[in-house]
Amino acid sequence: MAGSNGDTQRELFLIDGNSLAYRAFFALPESIATSDGRPTNAIFGFASMLVKILTDYGQVPTVVVWDAGMSGRKEISADYKAQRSKKPDLLSLQWPHLRPLVEAFGYRNVSVEGYEADDVIAALTEQAKERGVPVMVVTGDRDAYQLVDDGVRIMSTSRGVTDTKVYDREAVIERYGIAPELIPDFIGLKGDTSDNIPGVPGIGDKTAADLLQKFGDLEGVLSSIDQITGAKRKQNLIEHADNARMSKLLATMVRDVPVDIDLEAEFTREPDRANLRAVFRDWELRDPLRRLEEALEAAELEAIPRPEDVEKIQVKTGPARNPSDITRLKGEYLAVALQPPEIPEGELLPREPRWRFAAYAGGNIALSGEVDDPKVLVEAVGDRAVIAHDAKALTEIPRNLVFDTAIAGYLLDPARRGYPLDELAEERAIAAEAGDELATTAVLIHELANRQRPQIVERGLQELLDTVELPLVKVLRETEKAGIKLDTKQLEIVATRIKAEVAELEREIWELAGEEFILGSPQQLQQILFEKLGLSRKRRGKTGYSTDNRVLEAIKDEHEIVPKIIKYRELSKLAQTYLDALPNWIGEDGRLHTTFEQTTAATGRLSSINPNLQNIPIRTETGREIRACFIPEPGNVLLSADYSQVELRVLAQIANEQVLRDIFLRGEDVHTETASAVFELPAEQLDVGMRSKAKMVNYGIVYGLSAYGLADRLKIPQEEAQEFIDRYLERFPAVAQFMKDAVEQASEHGYVSTLIGRRRQIPELRARNWQVRKLGERLAVNTVIQGTAADIIKIAMVRCYDALEAAGLKTRCILQIHDELLFEGPPDEMEQATAIVTREMVGAIEMDPPLEVDAGVGENWLKAK
Template sequence: MTDQPKRLYLIDGSSYIYRAYFAIRHLSNSKGLATNAIFGFTNMLLKVMREHAPDHLAVVFDARGPSFRKEIYPEYKANRAAMPEDLVPQIPVIKDLVRAFNLPALELEGFEADDIIATLAKKHAAQGLEVTIVSGDKDLMQVVSEQIRMLDTMKDKVYGPAEVAERFGGGPDKVVEVQALAGDSSDNIPGVPGIGEKTAVKLIAEFGTVEELLARFDEVKGKMRDKLREFGEQALLSKRLVTLKDDLDLGIDYDALATGEPDRAALTALFGELEFHKLQQEFFAESRDRNDDYRGVFTEAELDQLIRELEKAPRISFDTETTSLDPLCAELVGISFAVQAGAAWYIPLGHHYLGAPEQLGRELVLERLRPLLEDPRKSKIAQNAKYDLLVLRRAGVEVRGVDFDTMVASYLGNPAAKSHGMDSLAADLLGRRTIAFSEVAGSGKNQISFAEVEVDKAISYAAEDADVTLQLFEKLEPMLKEAEQEKLFHEVEMPLVGILADMEWQGVRVDPQVLGTLSGEMEKKLAALERDIHELAGCSFNIGSPKQIGEVLFEKLKLPRGRKTKTGWSTDVEVLQNLAEEHPIAARILDHRSLAKLKGTYTDALPKLIHPDTGRIHTSFNQTVTATGRLSSSDPNLQNIPIRSEEGRRIREAFIPAEGGVLLAADYSQIELRILAHLADEEMLQESFARGEDIHRRTACEIFGVFPEMVSDEQRRQAKTINFGVLYGMGAFSLAKSLGIDRKKAQSFIDAYFERLPRVADFLEARREEARKNKYVQTLLGRRCAIPEIDSPNQGIRSYAERNAINYPLQGSAADIIKVAMVRVFESLGRAGMKTRMVLQVHDELVFDVPESELEKARELIRREMEEAVKLKVPLDVDIGVGKNWREAH
């Protein structure tokens, strides 16, 4: 058996930086540093290392400054655009990462990465190594041989001599010949005008080299002969430019290219700074001096001892382990507790596998713990406490006294953080790698339930959760104070944790028959639309395929304004809306797409999500997701059911009250405009709201200079668009598009608006300035909404950030107000001993399941608490509707 030849991988770093930059857009860390190229490059590097495990590897970069080719031809690469401004600061970080992986990052002044790669490849192939060049650059194909191959990881394609010959009509030696004739517009290599790559391949196949071709150019017929006569010297110059230098004196020996163990401390720091949390966890530099005291509780005596420790402690951290991520289906497997850093207990309750140790009974443990867990005076800490509250409620224990949720605290104290999960928080705040669930339970098809995890492993994993949560509390409590978020945290966000848990527990009743009937009707409408579309197209095709839609619209029907992407013709909403003016097929496709989405997302999906025990849908309300503080909804998302379409309104008919009840929907009227009037201190808006005027009609009066009775419906519509456009930082271009008018007229509307409402203009500019100064803006209650990209060198990203600087204080203040209202209403209903239940929150609307006997009392209480949630300079108006379903109530 002969030894396998050693393998050298040479990565074209500069090429992959650009490819990563354009493949991944709009990624940055909380400080505003663009990280898209870094992230893409790192994953490419890891893919090579994991899939190919090379024993020798180097990453090669273009050096700063011109190469020798510039001296030969000053116009070389002259038409290349300047490097994108947000890519510039990513380059040194990428090189630091390469070095942290303990890999050489090579560059040589005056030469390009390709020259270094060619030199290393030729040298080491001659020494018997198998060399793989990792690049998609065709220039490097000239180096390919039986010992040197090229790997394009983006296309997952390998190029050897045969693949090069397929493209260039001969061996790798023909690559420079073909390129010399065809030139390269990206590098501004002139070649011979009029000769493309296909023609060049034919000519070189016949004549062998550029020199031979030029010597015998009279054998070439037609205009091509004249081209060769005129531009022959240019072809020879181009050949010099495309020929790679493969004999550089690099002073690097083979051993210097050997791969080694990565510098985990350096990678931990870099990935932490970049906020690549999964990568940070993977390469974490473990602390060697930690000596955690984690214990299992197996006997009643040990349980008694634990309870005594918990009773003595001023506050306790706790966590549950279960069989499911869905708290309303999860079975309790164990509970962990911690009262001081570095020590924790785990009580296994439901581990079952062959050889599992005897465990205490679940009922026994819960009854013994109940006084502690249900005591509102005993301060408790948890990470994502809502989950634990629901799990234990399902197990029969109503936990009270949870006054610190570390996930919520991070969300308020560090709003720019990309993740508020425990693993990320532990890495960022404690410098600690936590045990991953996959390490104890496996992953993918091999993953087991936590109930099947060996108890010894479970103790380490579960006790760590409680311990880390306690340590996070100790870090986050002062962070909240420093960020001036304590009041918002303790008075709004923490009370809301329990309220959301209660709403999820209650769920909302849904009638599957209504959804089934609607689904059937939608099926017929979709079939009818499909027939219409096929008739208009003159052929049958898959309407669900964007590729086939593009081919029909732009190749068969020859519709104008087509736009090609890497994967084919674009058929997004904007394209189809524009095309709808040219041909009815586009409008039908839009209708079909919208209806199919509603059917798949709601009428078909919702019945499957009805809980078998309760007959209700229990959505999850997410408290730590949005940038503005707004709640979001998932599994299923009930906040995105459209209200403007008839089908969306009919879906709401399926949401019904409990027997003997009604649904009551309470919705804040024009809340963001009211907040604008308050925060901008704009008298005209304040007076208008105080008088109960139609704000859009009043705005139309101001913009168009007419009396209220003279405002046309069209003028009111335009004023409404401007009113709401201001909230979202809409400029003249977007307004013109929305109103269907020219840009100049749109700008005149905006100018007139700000002329009559100057304090609004001042307010908006002040918010942009606040964002530039602080990298965040604040809401009515002081919530900080992070805007780290406000100074981005990328104009598109910066403009988006500036629009957010305007919108976030308004949308975030609306989120503050609805949250305060939820707390007030919930507590008032509890004090009154009423059975009315809050079941949904959708943006500025709250939905209640109300017994008919409580309707009038509930209506009065809800209106009062919502309208008095905060004190503004304008009244908070609440519209209340009641019905036998959500549609009737809204």
Template sequence: MPDQAKPPVFLLDTMNFIFRAYHAMQRSRPMSTRSGLPTAATYVFVNMIRKLRQDFSPHYFAAVFDVSGKVFRDDRAKEIGSLRKWNSKTQCFEEVGYEGYKAKREAMPEDLVRQIPFIRRSLEVFRIPILEAEGFEADDVIGTLSCRAAEQGHDVYIVSGDKDMMQLVNERVKVLNPQKDNLVLDAAKVEEVLGVPPSKVIDVMALRGDTIDNIPGAPGIGDKGSVDLIKEFGSLEAVLDRAEEVKRKTYRESLQHNRDAVLLSKELVTIDCNVPLQLDLTAMVTQEPDLEGCRELFTELEFTSWLKELAPAESAVKFELIESPTAEQRAAFFSTARASGFAFAMDAAQPAPAAESDEEPAQPTTMSLLDVAEAAEKQADCSIGVCAEPGVALALQLNDELRSLLGDSQVPKRVHDMKAAMHALRPQGAKLHGAIDDVMLLSYALNPTHTTQSLADVAARNGHAPPASLTSAAAIVNALAPALRTHAEESDVAKVYDTIDLPLAPVLYRMEEAGVRIDKRVLSTLSTRFGAEIERLGERIYELAGQRFNINSPKQLGVVLFTHMGLPAPVKYGKGKTISTAQDVLEQLAEKHEVPRLVLEYRHVSKLKSTYIDQLPLMADADSRVHTTFQAAATSTGRLSSINPNLQNIPIRTELGREIRAAFTAAPGSELLSADYSQIELRLLAHFSNDPLLVRAYQTGEDIHTLTASEVFGVPVESMDKETRARAKAVNFGIVYGISPFGLAAQLGIAQAEARAYIERYFARYQGVQAFIEKTLAETRRTGSVRTLFGRVRPIPDIESRNPNQRGFAERTAVNTPLQGTAADLIKLAMIALDAKITDRKLKTRMVLQVHDELLFEVPADEKEEVEELVRAEMEGVVKLNVPLVADLGFGPNWRDL
């Protein structure tokens, strides 16, 4: 019996679990960071390590890896010259060649290859030793260490899901499979699961072979046959010696013709328990994880939930939280705050939700601004967490003295999400003035690719425990603000924070407070109209499909399209192997079939009705104004996004989308003014590339699409038609977004060779653009990031990826970010300048909406001329480029008719 006083030894079959983790997550939930680094296998692996430590508290624990390169089995496998395999068609055995041990194993998927270094790092930060031996596989290392640990009186748990490990099971050695609810396989369980005791596992495995490792076994003898034969004859050697007694003909002939291959297969499946290495239990003693290493790794992989579980870093602020301060403590706070500033935190600040993409942030479940305002107004006593002295935070009622402090322009303040704080303070009769640092915006400037910039996440990424109260939040903000500012200055992003992001926050606050007016009568009419259109489309779909069904059910739609109508079904994918009816699938089918085209139209109309037409009236205040929330820290490019409701996604290129814009109106006595930057990204391309043709075209006012059509297609300007110009427009904007020949061919409906020729001719004519792209990519490869004209940074870690798809996406992102990001910064600067001028001139005009390159203003009739001149001057003069900026302006009674 094992010595019960000796702790058990846990040996992890690492690669076995890495592959299982990878394939499990590939089927169910692929994961990656915002920058594109795949993390699914790493996440599952780390979670398994954490759970294993939690469930078993192993005293001795090591992770065993395979070593790349040849192992002794490779040379032995070469001795198998050929095999005799049964051909079911000819009903006879045929000679076939043998490629070698593991010769058929596919190369490790590229996205898994990229995760292996992070998995090894995870073991390092958990202080779990990594064991490996040159010339041997992980199985052999595990077998050897298991035997030696058992000889010393230790129980051994082999953490694996590999059946081969069952041959090692004995009185002291067991197999533990965490992926099957911590199933422990002792000798009895092995026999129950496999059908033979551990001592016969090798015989069974030798007979059945292994397709993954290309171990031949006896061709034609599978799982059941191998167990039955060993049970009947007792051993592999007995089966081979008495092969003529085997009743089943195919089994009998396979054994007779492949005796040497089967015996060699037994050698290949037998785990070598005599690897020349020592069992060093001292090095395997479980230690506490390296918290700083975990913090760094989890931050890089964006495992924020685990960051929050870590104990605070040693550098983290130590809190003294005073929930009921005395008069002396309150007086001490005000004295210190007036002298050196203070941090504060309060309820009603909305966390920025995770963004699904740069353009479409995920819709959160947080309250709208209208709900926040109503909740704040009902709150009689507003409590605020404040911190002036490092680590000492108080909970204070928002009284006149604190209101005065918040509004004192001489007192510096620190907060997380200044805009949200301003909304929360307004119903309490308090305003913010003076120098303010915003922890959320500082964190965003440092790295815009983080999934969220909530205080809990920013705190966790910087070594602090998540705030548990307003007082702890204030203490954390007070500690984070100076540290992040120092980091911003060292990273050369402080300027973009100070000149763009921070001064924009109060501008966005005023826009959100103003809201944009809607005409409920227009929306009511549209609701009826859209409802009728949805019904018409549905009836037409039923007619063409030959049956009625739930069009909104992907399952029913799939049956109708691919079973009843016989349309070509897409590749099955996903855990349940369901047939997709996603938009991209229907778009391909719609090119040749009417029903999928109508389904796409049905979905489009239904979404517009449910998302905007029916919802906007419910979100309007008493003055019929809708108050969206602008997110200034949710996209990787620096663009603003809009939620509750999202007013940036109302389509402008479709007639139905434009009809919805007709419901956005000006207040009585006013008109709406739209100011839209013309071809801003192409103008920035001309500026960055300094290409002579582009620069001259914009300086002289020549139409850039007509020019490109002439240069690329060789069509004289005087005979240019609309279709040719439209194709040139697709090329121009495609270049900005790094379009491929495949993408351009699909967009224009032409052959890839023709599309490739267009792109090549473009670069031949616009050589400055080619040089700009090459220079940008070279700099991105050197630094791992890309910057806008104003210094906003975006990490591009995949720029050197060995995966061509990921590297290609990274390259396109690197080229586009300076253009799209600079455009975003330009309009932000224009917004800041216009807000200041409107305030200085005491105009009643209000800036009410921003949609990417467009600003929308509500302008009283008597201010139209002044505001038009002001808006044009500020937008076109916001920065000096080597090509002119042009803003297209238009007035109208609603957003459609400008």
């Protein structure tokens, strides 16, 4: 054994498993979960602590001790730990997996029937001391400080999971003012609410420490009551002396627990590294895995073929074989990586750019070196089955793209912040030794795809990948390349008017405030609105009372300054986001080229960046003016095709709500029908405001809006909003059942699915916090509806692209905005193009009620709507 051999530096780590597991569970968000919905916050925190020990101390002998009883303390006091609630359900789901995690690290799990972990740790500490083995006790319980001695330290996790502090004898004295062996006396006086140990009323940490310093120990205090100041304190010590003695007994660790383990064997145990990595990957412990690999040395990763050594094909960066060499590659799938030339910032693309590429096919690598045009690579690949990572980022899209590892990562775990290749590969223990970077990338893509495919099939995502997401890659790339033209002169006219209006609003606001101030400063606005003008305060934040738009909308009738501030903000944001910024994004071809992000939104929605063209408002006058600045090239026109109330139609289909379905089939206005139900009035007696409120109710239901949220938006009492929702659900009972079923499915399985099979995990439903669970309920309902609508527009984009190309038309899709597609083409094609687009969008999926499309043609985006 290490201790008997004189190695007194290598400590034996004794971990209180219950303490660490509970601390991890309560310290980390309950929403942490795997991509298939399994909760992992306790597992994540527990694993992080074990990795921290491995990182800071190396492979040390470690025993994790678990509770298996009360060590007889219930016989001493029936109230001992009686206040503790049962183990939370979310923690219970993770509990069976903690011991296997410990074993994967090569550590021993220990429990002794009838005894608490504290007492087993105390007994093991005594055995280690007898053998000269130093001990580190890892716990969040402060009664463990009584174990501190020469060669025994405490690593306290009381400040968090991995935010720890190590205590030796001097540190305990510095913190509590008493020696470690007096900790039971200390708790005897002051008690411990966490364990329901009573102590003496009115005595806290400082008083207990002062008394023990003066009188030695608990019995010394109780025998010296006449020397203690304070009549109430004396009375409490006299009346509660027995409680103090009992409390000390409850806090005193039992050191003769019958536990027998071979301590010497603990110094020779090693982790099962392959199994340990597999456990981390199974629970998707990404950050802990990265730290684990650093501790275990990344060189031990499961290796894949080195590009240099595959069939002895030399990988080099200079011009080599012709791209036609790709046809010689064997293997079912060809992994392709393309690298465009690096262009220094501020410089234009060189006249004769050179692209590098590598292709890998499960055992063979061909590197073409450099080519002038990536189309050469596409032609060389031909109809070979190709996989790539983020294929849309390639300059040219291979014709037969059969797999994309970034998209697969997204479908498997749509809530991630990103899908970098090295991260996805690392999580599955895929690595390649250093070599040519591009060739290595091709190898990683190939191997990652091999690991992802079974998961895609297992979760029923293959059809979604094959028929929706992969065909969409080329469509999005072509749409990005097409771009949209901007009338900069007209935009400048709009900008000049808007900026003048903003300046006038600023002047009027200052006049109403009686002073000039910075409108963009929340602190200064708070001072004006709430202190100077005395308007209602609604919500308090870290920096004072909130001045966000929700608050301003709630108080806009209290003073005429508030509507002007709201208008000022609206126009200022439009000016900054669009009027000033859009001209800077115009390319050399005079068009804006947004980038569509296919793997960002958890619901499946596409997003638009650089610039974001999806959030240009349509309902405000200024927003409409901006849309009018988007124009076609001379000789062309724009065609807008927009789904009509697609999400409500999806709701009718998924919920099998016949009443809602019949409204659509009769061609009636669903918002008017809802208003009649909500306000209990015939249609002819409704006003515009009632229909507007009913519209908010309709979409509020779709988005899982609560009565509180609906009341906030409609500016009505919460009780009235709940009545609206109740009447709505009475009118559409199948919708109420659908909402219930969606939440139940998500609660049972951890995820919900769209009509096309897209999954989204909803770990929030398993949270203890009521607000988090309510959020989960809203997400469950919303994801099914909005996710299906997202799938529909994606399918429509692919169908329209293929149909327009098959018809030989020049009309092309240039923009996607939520439920709307915008096309550009010659005027003489518009009748045919409109018919094709409408047909393909309506036919995206078979629906009952059927999908409906509103289409229009115009000389700018606004007129086409």
